[in-house]
Amino acid sequence: MTGREQRIAEIEVLFRAGNDRMLSWPEMQERAARGETLVCFCECGRRRCRKRIRLTAEQYEAVRTDATRFVIAHGHELPDVEDVVEEHEGYVVVQKHEEVRALVERLDLRAAGGDDDP
Numbered sequence: 001m002t003g004r005e006q007r008i009a010e011i012e013v014l015f016r017a018g019n020d021r022m023l024s025w026p027e028m029q030e031r032a033a034r035g036e037t038l039v040c041f042c043e044c045g046r047r048r049c050r051k052r053i054r055l056t057a058e059q060y061e062a063v064r065t066d067a068t069r070f071v072i073a074h075g076h077e078l079p080d081v082e083d084v085v086e087e088h089e090g091y092v093v094v095q096k097h098e099e100v101r102a103l104v105e106r107l108d109l110r111a112a113g114g115d116d117d118p
Contacts, residue, residue: 001099005081008045009100012070013107015043019071020064020109023057032057042091044076051076053091067108068096 019040022028031038035056042051051073063071070082071091077084081100086093096104105111 001103005097005100006103008078008081009096009103010107011045011047012043012096013104015041015049016064016070017109019043019060023060028057040071042073042076043070044072045078045081046076049073049076055088055091059088063093064110066095067105067111068101070094070096 022040023032023038028038035058037054037056038060039052039054040060042049042053044051053071053073055071060071063069069085071093074087074090074092077092077094082094082096084092085095
C-alpha cells in the first residue's frame with residue numbers, strides 16, 4: 001500500500017465516522033425510524049470535500065455492512081484506489097481495493113465497538 005492509498009483510506013474512514021456519529025443522534029434516529037431521507041457527508045478521499053448526499057438509513061446501513069465500502073457523491077470516485085460497485089440517484093458506492101482492506105477494517109469504529117463511545 002502506498003502512502004497516498006493509506007491517506008485516502010484514512011480520510012474516507014474519518015468521514016464515515018462522522019456519518020456514524022451523526023446518525024446516532026436522537027433526532028436522526030427519529031427521522032430514520034420514519035423512513036425519511038437523511039443528509040450525510042460524502043465519504044470520499046478528498047480531505048476538503050464538503051459535499052452532502054441524501055439517502056435513507058436503510059440505504060446507508062446496506063453500505064456499512066462491508067467496511068471496505070463507502071458512500072460518495074457522483075464524480076468523487078478515485079478509480080486508482082477504489083471501484084464503483086453501485087450507482088444510485090445522488091450517490092455512488094465505492095469499494096476500496098484489496099491493498100487497504102486491513103487498514104479500513106481496523107479503523108472501522110463499528111467493528112472496534114467504538115461507535116458507542118462518548
